[in-house]
Amino acid sequence: xxxxxxxxxxxxxxxxxxxxxxxxxxxxxxxxxxxxSCAEEKEIPAGLxxxxxxxxxxxxxxxxxxxxxGDADIVFCSRHGDISLAHQLLTALVEGEPMSPAGFSMSVHxxxxxxxxxxxxxxxxxxxxxxxxQTLSAGLVEAWLRLAARPHLDVVLVYAETPLPEFYDxxxxxxxxxxxxxxxxxxxxxxxxxFSLGSxxxxxxxxxxxxxxxxxxxxxxxxxxxxxxxxxxxxxxxRSQGFLWSLGSAADATS
Numbered sequence: 001x002x003x004x005x006x007x008x009x010x011x012x013x014x015x016x017x018x019x020x021x022x023x024x025x026x027x028x029x030x031x032x033x034x035x036x037s038c039a040e041e042k043e044i045p046a047g048l049x050x051x052x053x054x055x056x057x058x059x060x061x062x063x064x065x066x067x068x069x070g071d072a073d074i075v076f077c078s079r080h081g082d083i084s085l086a087h088q089l090l091t092a093l094v095e096g097e098p099m100s101p102a103g104f105s106m107s108v109h110x111x112x113x114x115x116x117x118x119x120x121x122x123x124x125x126x127x128x129x130x131x132x133x134q135t136l137s138a139g140l141v142e143a144w145l146r147l148a149a150r151p152h153l154d155v156v157l158v159y160a161e162t163p164l165p166e167f168y169d170x171x172x173x174x175x176x177x178x179x180x181x182x183x184x185x186x187x188x189x190x191x192x193x194x195f196s197l198g199s200x201x202x203x204x205x206x207x208x209x210x211x212x213x214x215x216x217x218x219x220x221x222x223x224x225x226x227x228x229x230x231x232x233x234x235x236x237x238x239r240s241q242g243f244l245w246s247l248g249s250a251a252d253a254t255s
Contacts, residue, residue, distance in 0.1 A: 017192065018185060018193050019154065021184070034061075036228070039064040048115050053082050054178070064120065067184060070122025070124060073126070073154070073156065076159075077136060078135065079216055080130070081109045114126070129142055137243070140195065163178060179221055196246040197244070199243065213240050214240075
């Protein structure tokens with residue numbers, strides 16, 4: 001598949017700032033580590049929580065943690081979505097069993113941001129993205145463009161991924177056990193860390209060696225480790241689809 005590079009718009013912000021963040025990291029034996037401003041599952045309304053699988057609960061908990069009110073746009077990105085539920089539904093069809101209407105409604109790719117909007121009582125709207133191994137980078141591009149179009153409105157980027165079912169083992173290429181995180185992003189200058197974006201011309205403006213098109217879940221965990229680390233942690237850079245991304249100190253970005 002050929003991908004055409006897109007020029008960075010002159011109307012886009014020079015940097016987008018991270019206001020708050022939340023993450024859930026899955027480990028061996030079904031363990032979970034909740035980080036940042038992640039909400040507890042009990043904070044998800046019970047009627048909605050019962051409809052969610054693992055991926056949905058992780059994504060909604062992260063999104064609610066950084067945007068409990070309906071005052072921010074949502075960009076949801078996941079390479080496979082709730083693939084375990086989709087596999088269950090497809091298996092039922094093959095075996096001649098009736099498909100669960102509730103299961104089908106929760107298997108669509110925008111189910112997670114839809115539930116998140118219901119939990120927040122939000123009517124702003126949302127976008128759901130899947131872009132293969134570059135899903136997270138594509139989600140950041142969408143968030144950037146939304147901030148360029150409506151700089152007065154924050155954007156919450158939610159990423160969630162769980163391991164593929166055993167049936168799809170041949171397609172596994174970077175599974176790290178399950179990761180979800182959310183970033184509240186703003187076009188307004190602030191403290192902390194921010195993302196910078198430019199065209200990739202093969203040169204880097206710093207001594208940092210950029211990652212080359214990192215896999216979405218690996219990139220997510222790398223960003224999370226940077227956010228949870230000391231404020232002086234080194235800058236992160238990576239290349240993706242003609243763009244050069246940087247994540248580092250907001251003070252350095254404006255200096």
